[in-house]
Each structure stands twice: as C-alpha cells, then as structure tokens.
Amino acid sequence: MKLLILASLILALPLFALAQKPRKAFAYDYTIDDLPNGLRLITVPTDYPNLVALYIVVQTGSRNEIEKGKSGYAHLFEHLMFRGSERFTAKQRDDILKKAGADSNAYTTDDRTVYHEVFSKDDLDKILALEGDRFQRLKYEPDAYKTETNAVLGEFNKNSADPEEKAYEVLRATAYKSHTYSHTTMGFIEDIQDMPNQFDYSWQFYSRYYRPEYTTIVVVGDAKRADVLAMVKKYFGDWKRGSYAPEIPAETEQTEAREQHVDWPSETLPILYVAFRGPAYSDDKKDKAALDLLAPIAFGDNSDLYQNLVLKEQKVDSLSFIFEDRADPELFLVAAKVKDAKDMDYVKQQILATYSRFTKEPVSKAKLDSTRSRMRYAFALGLNSSEAIAGALASYIALRRSPDTIEKLFSVYDSITPEDIRQAAAKYFVEKHRSIVTLTTKKEVAK
Amino acid sequence: MKRLLTFLLTMALAAGAVGSNSQAASSRTANMNADTNSVLLPNRSPLISFRILFMTGAAADPQGKEGLASLTAAMLAEGGSRTRTYAEITDAMYPMATGFGWQVDKEMTVFSGTTHADNLEKYYGLIREMLLDPGFREDDFQRLKEEEINYLKNSLRGGNDEELGKEVLYTMIYPADHPYGHQNVGAVSALEKMTVKDVRDFYQANYTRANLVMGLAGGYPADFPKRVDTDFAKLPAGTTDSSTVKLVQPKLEPGLKIKLVQRETRSTAVSLGFPIDVTRAAKDWPALAVVASYFGQHRSSNSYLYQRLREARGLNYGDYAYIEYFPRGMYQFQPDPNLGRRLQIFQIWIRPVEPQNGHFVLRAALYEYDKLIREGMSKEAFESTREFLSKYVNVLTSTQDAQLGYALDSRYYKLNDFPTYMREQLAKLTLEDVNRAIKQYLKSDAMRIAIVTKDAAGLRDAILSNKVSPMTYNAPKPKDITDEDKLIEAYKIVVKPADISVVSVDKVFQ
Numbered sequence: 001m002k003l004l005i006l007a008s009l010i011l012a013l014p015l016f017a018l019a020q021k022p023r024k025a026f027a028y029d030y031t032i033d034d035l036p037n038g039l040r041l042i043t044v045p046t047d048y049p050n051l052v053a054l055y056i057v058v059q060t061g062s063r064n065e066i067e068k069g070k071s072g073y074a075h076l077f078e079h080l081m082f083r084g085s086e087r088f089t090a091k092q093r094d095d096i097l098k099k100a101g102a103d104s105n106a107y108t109t110d111d112r113t114v115y116h117e118v119f120s121k122d123d124l125d126k127i128l129a130l131e132g133d134r135f136q137r138l139k140y141e142p143d144a145y146k147t148e149t150n151a152v153l154g155e156f157n158k159n160s161a162d163p164e165e166k167a168y169e170v171l172r173a174t175a176y177k178s179h180t181y182s183h184t185t186m187g188f189i190e191d192i193q194d195m196p197n198q199f200d201y202s203w204q205f206y207s208r209y210y211r212p213e214y215t216t217i218v219v220v221g222d223a224k225r226a227d228v229l230a231m232v233k234k235y236f237g238d239w240k241r242g243s244y245a246p247e248i249p250a251e252t253e254q255t256e257a258r259e260q261h262v263d264w265p266s267e268t269l270p271i272l273y274v275a276f277r278g279p280a281y282s283d284d285k286k287d288k289a290a291l292d293l294l295a296p297i298a299f300g301d302n303s304d305l306y307q308n309l310v311l312k313e314q315k316v317d318s319l320s321f322i323f324e325d326r327a328d329p330e331l332f333l334v335a336a337k338v339k340d341a342k343d344m345d346y347v348k349q350q351i352l353a354t355y356s357r358f359t360k361e362p363v364s365k366a367k368l369d370s371t372r373s374r375m376r377y378a379f380a381l382g383l384n385s386s387e388a389i390a391g392a393l394a395s396y397i398a399l400r401r402s403p404d405t406i407e408k409l410f411s412v413y414d415s416i417t418p419e420d421i422r423q424a425a426a427k428y429f430v431e432k433h434r435s436i437v438t439l440t441t442k443k444e445v446a447k
Numbered sequence: 448m449k450r451l452l453t454f455l456l457t458m459a460l461a462a463g464a465v466g467s468n469s470q471a472a473s474s475r476t477a478n479m480n481a482d483t484n485s486v487l488l489p490n491r492s493p494l495i496s497f498r499i500l501f502m503t504g505a506a507a508d509p510q511g512k513e514g515l516a517s518l519t520a521a522m523l524a525e526g527g528s529r530t531r532t533y534a535e536i537t538d539a540m541y542p543m544a545t546g547f548g549w550q551v552d553k554e555m556t557v558f559s560g561t562t563h564a565d566n567l568e569k570y571y572g573l574i575r576e577m578l579l580d581p582g583f584r585e586d587d588f589q590r591l592k593e594e595e596i597n598y599l600k601n602s603l604r605g606g607n608d609e610e611l612g613k614e615v616l617y618t619m620i621y622p623a624d625h626p627y628g629h630q631n632v633g634a635v636s637a638l639e640k641m642t643v644k645d646v647r648d649f650y651q652a653n654y655t656r657a658n659l660v661m662g663l664a665g666g667y668p669a670d671f672p673k674r675v676d677t678d679f680a681k682l683p684a685g686t687t688d689s690s691t692v693k694l695v696q697p698k699l700e701p702g703l704k705i706k707l708v709q710r711e712t713r714s715t716a717v718s719l720g721f722p723i724d725v726t727r728a729a730k731d732w733p734a735l736a737v738v739a740s741y742f743g744q745h746r747s748s749n750s751y752l753y754q755r756l757r758e759a760r761g762l763n764y765g766d767y768a769y770i771e772y773f774p775r776g777m778y779q780f781q782p783d784p785n786l787g788r789r790l791q792i793f794q795i796w797i798r799p800v801e802p803q804n805g806h807f808v809l810r811a812a813l814y815e816y817d818k819l820i821r822e823g824m825s826k827e828a829f830e831s832t833r834e835f836l837s838k839y840v841n842v843l844t845s846t847q848d849a850q851l852g853y854a855l856d857s858r859y860y861k862l863n864d865f866p867t868y869m870r871e872q873l874a875k876l877t878l879e880d881v882n883r884a885i886k887q888y889l890k891s892d893a894m895r896i897a898i899v900t901k902d903a904a905g906l907r908d909a910i911l912s913n914k915v916s917p918m919t920y921n922a923p924k925p926k927d928i929t930d931e932d933k934l935i936e937a938y939k940i941v942v943k944p945a946d947i948s949v950v951s952v953d954k955v956f957q
Contacts, residue, residue, distance in 0.1 A: 050841050082748060090758070098749045098831050101838020103780060105746070118845065120838045146922030150761030157714035158764050158777070158799045161608040196921045266711040267605045267953065269597060302541045307534050314590050317597050339593065370542035377563050378544035384494060384561070385845040 025379055025410040026403050028389065031225045033232075037241050038213030040401055041232050042393070044220040046386050052124050052221040053390040056115040056131060057397045059216075060209040062185040063110045063327060064246050069194060071180075072152070072187020073205045075108040076195060079148045080202065081115065082106075085130075086137035093130055100127060103387075108185050111327045112398035118387045121222040125231050131217075132235030135210055142199050149195040156186050163268045164335075167439045171273050174260045175331055175435035179251035211242030216397045221386035251277075251329065254433050262439040269317055270338045271439040274351045276429050278332035281325040281399050283408035288325070290416050290424035291332060293371050295321045297363050297421075298354055299334050305354045309336070315343045325399060331435070332428065341440050348436070359426040362418035372413055379406075483656060483676045486854045488664035488847070495567055496848045498662035499558045499578065500785060500855050503653035505633075506553040506626035506694070512645055514633015517551040518588075518595055519649045524549035524558055526587035528576040533587055536573055545570055547577065550785060552772065553627050555859075557785040561848060564666050571675075579681050581650065588643045596638050599630065599956045604710070608799060608899040609777050611708065612718040615897040615955055619706055620722055620792055625697055627790060630956050631774075655685025660858065664851040694789050696722040699893035703942040705910065706896070707903035710952040714799035715900040717809055719816070720792045723770060723888050727787075728860040733872035734884035735770050735793075740839075741824055741832040742815075743768030743795065746780050749835070751828075752795070752815060759928055760918070762808055763798045770794075781843055784852025787859040793889060805900055806909045806916035810938040813894075820889055823882035837873050840866040903949040910940055910947060 030044040061074045084090035097104050100123035106115045117127060140148075159165045169184050176182035186192070217236070219228045254277060279287040299305060299321040309316040317337040324330055334355075338347050383389045396405050486498075508515045524547045527533040540546060543566040548559045558578065562570035603611050614630050621627040659682065661675055699721065725735050744750040745767050748758065752766040771791050773782045795816060800808045824832075844850045844866055853865040862868045900906055909916065917936045924932075 048845070051845055094749045094754075095831060098835045101835050101840075101842065103839070103842045104748075105780065118842055120841065143922040143924070147759070147761035147920070150921065151757055151764060154714075154757075154761070154763035154798065154800065157801065158609060158716075160713045161799070162606045164606070267601065269601045296541075300541075302534075302537050311534060311586070311590060314586075314593065317594060337597075339597070373542040374544045376544075377542070377566070380563055381494060381544055381561055384847060387842075387845060 023376070024407060025376060026406040027380075028383075030403055032402060033225075033229050035212065035233065035237060037237070037239050038211070039232070039236050039239060040216040041229060042216060042218045042397065042403065043223065043225040043228050044218070044389060044393070044403075045223060045225070046221055046389065048386045049222055050120055051118055051386055052121045052219060052223050053118045053385075053387040054116065054124070054127060054131070055218040055220070055390040055394050056135070057216045057218060057394050058113045058115075058209060059111065059214045059398055059401075060113055061109050061111045061398075062183060062187065063180050063248060064209060065180050065183070065187070066246050066248060069191055070198070070201065071183040071191040072185075072195065073202065074113050074209075075185050075187065076149065076152055076202065077205060077210075078106045078108045078113050078115075079152055080140055080145065080206075081134055081138060083138075083140040083144050083148060085134040086139050087133045088130055093134075096123075096126055096130055099123075102127065110181060110185060110324075112394070114394045114398075116387075116390065116394075124219070124223060124228070128231045128235045132239075135215065135236070136239050138206060138210070145199050145202060146196045149192075152195065153192055156189060156192055159186065163262075163264045163271060163439055166262055166264070167271045167273055167437050170260050170262055170439075171275060171331070171333070171435060171437045174258050174437060175254075175275060175277065177252055178249045179328060180248060181251075181326075181328065181330070208242065208244040208246075211244075212236065212239045213241055216401055218390050218393055218397060220390040220393070248328065257431050257434040257436070259436045260438075262437065263442040264439050265442055267441050268439070270341045270344055270441075271437075272336045272338055272344060272348055272351070273333060273437040274336075274348065274355070275331040275333040275435050276355065277433040278323060278330055278428050280327060280329045283400065283405045283412060286412060286416060286420050287424045287427065289409065289412040290421045291323060291428065293368060293375075293413060293416055294358060294363065294421045294425060295323050295332070296374065297367055297371055298358050303354075305350060309347060309350060315339055316347060325395060327399060344438060344440075355425070355429040358422065359429050360422070362422045365418060368416070368418055368421070375413060376410065483679055484660040484858075485672060485676070486660060486662045486851065486858055487672055488851055488854060489667065490665060490847070492665045492847055493564045494561050494847060495564055495663070495665035495667045496561045496851050497559060497571075497574065498664075498785065498848070498851045498855055499574075500660040500662060501556045501654055502554060502658040502660065502859075504552050504554050504556050505629065505631040507649075507653055508629065508633065510624070511637060512641060513629040513637040514595060515641060515645055515649050516556060516653070517632050518592060518638065518641060519646045519653075520549045520551045520556050520558070521591040521595065522583060522587060522646050523577055523581055523650075525591060526577075527582035527584055529580045529582050530576065531573075532582070532584070536577065539569065539573055543570060547574055550783060551631050552786045553631070553788055555785050555787050557852075557855075559848065559852075561665075567667065567671075575678050578654075579678065583643055583647055583650075585643060588646065592638055592641060595632050596635055598632055599635050599638075603630075603632075604952045604955060607777070608710065608712055608714070608716040609796070610774070611710075611952070611955070612716045612897045612899045613774075613776075613794070613796065615706060615708055615899075616718040616720050616794065616895060617792070618955075619704060619895040619897060620697065620699065620720065622697055626694060632956075635957050651683070654682060656680065656682045657685030660855060662851045662855045664847045696724065696790050699895070701892045702946060703894050703896065703940065705898065705907075705942055705947040707907055707947070707949045708897065708899045708952050708955060709903035709949055710899055710901065712899065712901055713802075715802050715805035715808075715898060715906070716799045717797035717805070717812065718794060718897045719797075719812055719894055720794035721890070721893050721895060723791055723793045725770065725884075725888055726789060726791050726860065727771070727856070727862065731880075731884045731888065732770075733869060734876055734881045735888060736869075737829065737832050737836060737873070737876065737881050738819075738824065738885055738889070739768045739770045739793075740836055741828050742819055744835075745769070745773065745776060745782070751819075752812075755815060756797070756808065756811060760920070760924070762804055762811070763800045765798045766812070767796045768794065769796070781849070784849060784856050787856050802901060804918065805898065805906055807918050807936060809896070809898070809910070810916065810940065811935050813940065814935050814938045820885060823885050824878065826878055829878045829881055833873050833876060837870050840869045899952075907947050907949055910942065911944055913937075913939055
C-alpha cells in the first residue's frame with residue numbers, strides 16, 4: 001500500500017450536539033448583541049482554525065424597489081459599495097483586503113443584500129473598520145457612478161446568453177402584477193439602461209436602507225464574542241438609525257391562469273416553467289413547511305414524475321423545482337428542459353397532473369419521514385466551513401434576524417402530517433393562481 | 448451505530464493520523480495484491496468525504512470516440528449498479544441527502560461525495576457497488592448520452608458564451624489529434640455513434656488499481672481505509688499507469704490566430720491564451736501564480752486587468768488571468784480540485800462586452816498583456832500579491848473536501864501539503880524571480896484568441912483593417928484613461944487574413 005498520510009486538520013465541529021437526539025438543526029452556540037442604534041451582531045465561534053467569515057446582511061433586495069423605473073437599485077448598490085468611502089478609497093480598501101488574503105464579494109436577492117468576506121482572523125479589526133466606513137460614509141462621484149452602471153449592464157449582458165434567465169424574467173413579470181417580485185434582482189433592462197441618469201436617486205436609496213435597523217453583522221469562525229463586539233461598537237456604534245419603511249405593494253388577487261411564450265433567437269432545448277402562487281416564509285405556520293416537504297417528493301430526482309419523464313421515457317433533459325424562502329408570498333416553480341418541442345404539451349400535462357395528484361392524495365408517512373431526514377442531513381452537510389455556516393445563516397437572518405428561526409422551522413417540519421401536505425397543496429395549487437412560461441427556438445432558427 | 452459514536456467521542460485529535468497509519472500497514476499484510484494509492488485525512492468531523500480518483504480522462508479517449516471517458520464516468524455515477532437501478536440508488540441516498548458527483552478532465556476522473564457519519568455504511572455500500580459492480584444498462588446509457596450531447600449542443604453552444612469561448616480557445620491550442628485536442632464532454636458526432644460496449648471496454652482498460660488513488664477525509668472509523676482497500680482490490684491491477692503516456696505541448700505556429708464564433712447573442716466574449724511550460728510541479732509555478740493573481744485574480748476586484756477594464760472603464764463584469772485550467776468559472780469563486788494536468792495554458796478571460804466595444808476590448812487586453820511582459824511587476828505589487836496568496840491558500844482549503852482535493856493534487860504534482868508548500872515557496876520568492884518568470888514563460892508570439900459574437904464578419908474586417916476603435920463613455924474619464932484610450936484604440940493587431948476565421952456556433956464541438 002503506497003500511502004500518504006497528511007497531518008490531521010482539527011475540525012472540532014459540534015459533534016457531540018449532532019450525535020445526541022433530538023438533534024438541533026443548527027448545532028452551533030451563538031450570541032446575539034443588539035446595539036442601541038438597532039444594529040445586530042451575531043457571533044458564532046467555530047473551531048475551524050485561522051479563518052473568520054464576516055457576512056453583513058442588509059434586509060433590502062429587489063423587493064424594496066417600489067418606484068416605477070427604479071428596479072435593480074439594490075443590486076446596483078451591491079456594486080457601488082465597492083467604490084470607496086470617506087476614509088478609504090477603493091484602492092486603499094482593495095489593498096487592505098488583498099493583504100488580508102480575503103475572498104471578498106457580495107450578492108443581492110429579492111429580500112437581501114449580503115456583503116461577505118473570509119480572511120485571516122488577525123485582520124478582523126482592520127476589515128470591520130473598512131466595513132464601518134462604507135456602511136456609514138460611502139463616497140462616489142457621478143463619473144464613477146456612471147462607470148459602475150456600465151458594469152451592471154455588463155452583468156446583465158453576460159447573463160442574457162442564457163435562455164433560462166430569460167424564461168425566469170418573463171415568469172416573474174407574468175405572475176406578479178403589483179408586487180415588486182415582478183422583476184428579477186437584475187431589474188428590467190430599460191431601468192438598467194436608465195441607471196446612469198439616476199445619480200441622485202442612488203443616494204436616496206442608500207440613505208433609506210443602509211441603516212443599522214436593516215443590518216445584521218454575522219461573524220463566524222476563529223473569533224471571540226467579546227473581541228468582536230468591542231470592534232463592532234467601535235466602528236458601527238455611531239451609526240444613525242433611519243426612519244424609512246417601504247410600503248411593499250401587496251400582490252393583487254389572480255383570477256385566471258396566465259401563460260406566456262418566448263421565442264429565443266438561437267438554438268435551445270425547449271423550456272417549460274409551471275408555477276403556482278405559494279406562501280411566504282414562516283417558522284410557525286404549516287403551509288410553507290408542508291410545501292417544502294412536498295417539493296422533493298412530487299418533483300425531486302426521486303419523484304414518480306422525474307422517474308417517468310427523465311429516466312424512463314427520457315423526454316425531459318432536466319426537471320427541477322424552485323421554492324425559495326421569501327419575505328412575501330413566493331412562486332412554487334417546476335422547471336423542465338424538454339428534449340423535443342413536440343413533447344411540450346405532454347410534459348406540461350404530466351406536471352399539472354402531478355400538482356393535481358397531491359391535492360387529492362396524501363403522501364406516504366414513510367416518504368415524509370425520509371424527506372424530513374433528508375432535509376436535516378442536507379442542512380448538516382452544508383455546514384462544512386465557517387464561511388458555509390455564515391452563508392447558510394445569511395438567508396435566515398434576512399428573514400428573521402436570528403438563527404433560532406432555523407430551529408423553529410425544523411420543528412414545524414417535524415409536526416407536518418401527510419394530511420397537512422395534502423391540504424396545503426389543495427389550497428395553493430389552484431388553476432387561477434397558475435402561471436406558465438414556455439420558451440422555444442424561434443422558428444426560422446430551428447432545424 | 449454505537450461503535451461509531453464511541454469511536455468519534457474517544458478519538459484523540461491529531462492521533463487519528465497515527466491510527467490510520469497502522470491500519471494502512473496491516474492492510475498490505477491482509478491483501479498482498481492490493482496496491483491502492485491513498486490519501487487519508489482523518490479528523491473528528493462528523494462528515495466523511497470521499498474523493499475517489501482515477502488517473503484517466505479525456506486524454507485517454509480513443510480516436511473517433513471523443514467523450515467516452517466522460518460518458519463512462521457518468522454511467523458509473525449516474526447509472527445503476529448490477530443489482531440496483533439508478534432509481535433505487537437515488538432512493539437509497541434520498542434520506543441521507545447525499546449524492547455522488549463526478550468530474551472528468553484530461554488526465555483525471557474523480558468521484559466525490561460527503562456523508563454524515565451516521566450514514567457511512569449505507570453510503571459507502573452504494574458507491575462501492577456503483578464503482579466496482581456497475582450495471583451499464585442500455586436505458587441509462589441512452590439517457591446519459593443524450594444529456595452529454597445536449598450539454599454540447601445547447602448548454603455550451605446556446606447558453607453560455609463565456610465557457611464556450613474558453614473551450615474553443617483550448618481547441619485552437621491543441622490540435623484534434625492531440626490527447627488534449629477535444630472538449631472533455633467530447634464531440635457530438637462521436638457521442639452519437641457510441642455504444643454501451645465502448646463504455647464497458649473503457650471501464651475495463653482504465654478503471655484499474657494502477658490508476659486509482661483513494662481519497663478519504665473526516666471522522667471515519669480507524670479500520671475503514673483497510674476495508675476500502677480490500678474492496679477496491681477487486682479492480683484489475685492494470686498494466687501501466689496512464690501517467691507514463693507521453694504528452695507534449697504542441698508547437699504552435701508563431702503569430703496571432705483568431706477564431707470568431709458567430710452566435711445570436713447580445714454581447715461579445717473574448718478568451719486569449721497560449722501554452723506554457725509550467726505546471727504546479729514546476730519550480731517556477733509559485734512565481735507565475737503571483738503573476739496571474741496580480742494580473743487577474745479570478746473573480747476578484749483586486750487585480751490589474753479588472754481595475755483597468757472594469758473599474759476604470761466599466762467595460763464589462765470582470766477580467767481575469769489563469770495558469771491552470773479553470774472550468775465553470777462563471778459559477779464559482781474557487782477552482783475545483785482534481786483538474787491536474789501535465790500541460791497548461793496561460794489564459795486571459797474578458798467577460799462579455801457590448802458588441803461595439805469588442806474591438807476595443809480585444810486591443811485593451813493585448814495592450815495590457817504586452818505591458819505586463821514589457822514592464823513586469825513592481826516591488827509593491829509583488830509584496831502585496833505575495834501576502835495575499837500566502838493567506839488565500841487558507842481560503843482555498845477551507846473545507847474538508849477541498850483539503851482532500853488539494854492533497855490528491857499535491858500527490859499528483861509530487862508536492863508536500865499545498866498550503867505549507869505555497870507559504871514556504873512564496874516566502875522565498877523575490878521580485879526578480881517573478882519578473883524573470885514573466886520573461887521566460889509569457890511569450891506572446893503564438894497567441895490564440897477565441898471570440899463569441901453576433902457580427903463576426905464585421906469584427907473580423909475591423910480587426911484586419913486595424914481601423915481605429917474609439918471608446919465612448921457615458922461619463923467623463925480622467926486624463927490618464929483618455930490618453931491611454933488613444934493608444935489602445937489604435938493598438939495594432941498583427942494578424943494575417945488566413946489566420947482569422949469565422950465559424951458558426953453549430954459547427955463547434957460537432
């Protein structure tokens with residue numbers, strides 16, 4: 001046996017907690033500190049050595065873009081935040097991050113904007129100083145602003161090669177008529193093209209949402225609470241609370257099924273999206289949890305539908321579902337890439353029949369239990385580094401500002417019965433709340 | 448179950464390595480035929496990661512059967528075993544929330560998965576069966592073959608201009624008869640003709656003990672590696688290690704060659720590159736790694752090209768440089784491990800620009816590249832990049848799975864533990880080493896360029912005529928930028944008409 005043994009890296013995970021029953025879904029000890037200005041700090045020490053993951057979660061996303069013509073600004077801000085602040089130019093900021101060996105980036109979704117870095121623990125103070133400055137004293141000039149709007153257009157352009165992006169964009173606009181979920185996080189193309197002219201508005205956006213009451217700092221890794229709290233107080237303690245609360249328009253009642261078709265200018269497999277209006281995230285009501293459990297049973301890789309369409313009949317290249325945790329009612333989406341356009345109607349009927357089946361037929365108890373097991377293990381398997389832990393927390397922090405929502409959610413999962421699932425399906429999978437988008441190669445291109 | 452928990456609870460921290468070492472010794476005694484290469488990273492984690500590496504890949508595809516290595520790996524990881532259908536396997540994995548991933552590159556094929564310690568026995572039982580006792584069923588074969596063909600025809604040609612440009616660049620550098628000369632997933636026409644028998648033959652010839660390196664990490668029981676070793680002794684011994692196959696960099700004709708891939712698309716994506724005689728095994732690799740990081744650290748705003756093209760000019764979403772193959776870069780911040788190669792290229796990736804800026808950005812990339820060759824790195828840039836990389840290795844290896852992947856790669860390149868190696872090498876490095884490496888390895892006399900764009904003929908004519916391509920902005924720019932733009936907009940691209948070709952997207956990877 002030719003063997004290479006490497007020095008063991010000590011990954012002292014909260015193993016003992018995981019080994020006990022009933023297990024906690026999120027088994028790490030954490031602390032929550034609220035500053036008087038409304039800022040929240042969550043510290044999660046781990047035994048992964050040397051590194052610290054810093055995630056700053058702002059409870060603002062494309063959902064907050066309520067004014068007409070102003071979609072895409074949450075995402076634009078994610079870019080502008082890298083343009084420098086009063087005490088640190090973009091260059092100085094880059095230099096500090098570079099010397100820290102940091103992986104630094106940000107992302108935006110419907111409900112949140114998240115700024116994240118992972119770096120050597122000794123650099124935490126320096127990096128919190130940088131962050132404190134840009135969250136309170138961002139600085140950019142009109143020229144730099146315009147240049148950054150071009151980078152955003154560049155991002156739209158690189159995404160636009162993908163027909164699935166297009167189908168998703170059309171689905172959102174079809175399913176939502178008044179709520180801001182009608183646009184994707186990138187925003188409508190005409191709004192992106194108008195961004196260079198909206199310098200003043202961009203500052204209004206910053207002053208509304210880049211406020212302590214919208215913000216939670218999450219520090220995970222080789223760090224101690226007392227040290228982190230002292231640094232956060234030093235760099236964020238003087239941050240002024242804001243006063244703005246957006247009125248997100250409620251979605252109007254949908255009274256009939258909707259359908260849209262997209263002609264795609266180049267060759268693609270036909271794409272089919274079938275969605276129903278679903279509930280918002282909840283860690284105490286049963287509807288969302290019941291449908292979370294149903295999704296893999298009805299439409300996952302192990303579902304009867306997948307087995308038929310993908311494995312046996314092989315009419316479908318891929319079949320998947322998306323049902324995100326969102327602040328407001330979200331779509332329950334089933335997406336299929338069909339191999340041949342002539343099978344589109346058949347596949348659509350099969351998907352609809354599956355939706356309908358579970359409004360009448362309860363899932364088996366055994367399947368439900370194995371799905372619960374799957375969700376617990378999937379969550380545990382995902383927590384494989386300080387960064388992964390912080391990343392997993394970010395989505396829950398954006399919704400409830402505390403990791404304890406994870407525990408609550410998993411206990412709702414534990415309480416769900418097959419009949420709960422059937423009832424939730426019957427409540428949400430109704431024809432008038434349905435939106436369908438199809439996308440195929442334009443006729444003149446198709447061969 | 449109880450035994451496993453006891454083990455985990457009582458296992459001393461670093462002592463795990465010692466425990467496994469003694470097991471390894473006994474495994475040789477237990478099975479004299481077994482000669483399994485292994486990389487073991489025992490620790491206390493409740494998660495156990497597998498990376499089962501076979502030293503074979505697309506470079507071993509027989510001529511006319513391009514894509515066979517990839518299809519074989521897919522059949523093992525996404526097909527049934529002899530006793531279970533694929534549906535039964537995914538059903539069994541479902542409550543454990545596990546899967547079995549696979550990746551095929553030129554010289555490496557890796558199967559990977561992570562399970563919670565609770566489920567180790569069940570999970571291992573499944574993947575052992577999948578790899579050692581495959582079903583090779585006709586229905587799995589048809590499904591996976593179609594999936595591969597659809598990947599080439601639709602995902603790559605029709606939905607991802609950036610990856611398309613990068614992959615086309617590789618085919619410009621490596622001719623079709625070179626072992627690296629085709630896309631890893633293969634060619635559409637070859638895949639269409641493939642049969643299950645081809646897959647069986649490839650499996651027999653290449654899935655051998657000689658080609659196997661078993662990677663395990665996490666809180667597995669002390670006797671586990673020995674059991675794995677005994678199980679995998681079932682594979683044929685294999686007569687040669689495929690790493691003895693001779694691979695040489697192609698001798699490229701000097702000069703620039705450009706391929707324009709015509710596709711109905713909003714924007715223009717550009718990839719540039721040429722072969723380099725440096726892999727991670729080479730003494731000068733850390734020096735070149737500093738250069739690539741400084742010039743274009745992947746997905747980082749902290750790099751020269753990004754600063755000049757995106758930050759200063761807003762031309763696109765990002766601009767990066769590489770000295771190792773890095774597929775799927777648009778989806779991830781860190782490279783996947785186990786893409787070890789004996790031949791690498793230097794590559795610049797310009798993310799899509801508005802079509803009217805395509806000519807300008809091509810010039811800008813060449814201008815900046817030539818400047819790098821001419822001027823090298825400054826002391827300050829060298830120091831900060833070196834510091835960055837010394838710490839960034841921690842980020843690259845922050846998960847157990849990544850540590851295992853890097854450890855397997857270090858074994859392949861005959862290096863010690865990668866983070867330690869990098870820190871030691873970087874500490875010794877000087878600015879002179881780095882600037883010498885630039886001069887020595889980064890030569891632009893045989894650059895290849897792949898461009899994906901809508902108006903390919905128009906761009907070709909513009910490039911050939913060397914007509915000025917002025918940049919206009921929506922905001923005033925500082926004088927240093929506008930002055931530099933004057934140089935760039937007229938920067939001469941020397942390319943012969945015969946060396947600039949236009950190809951329709953449906954012809955690539957056919």
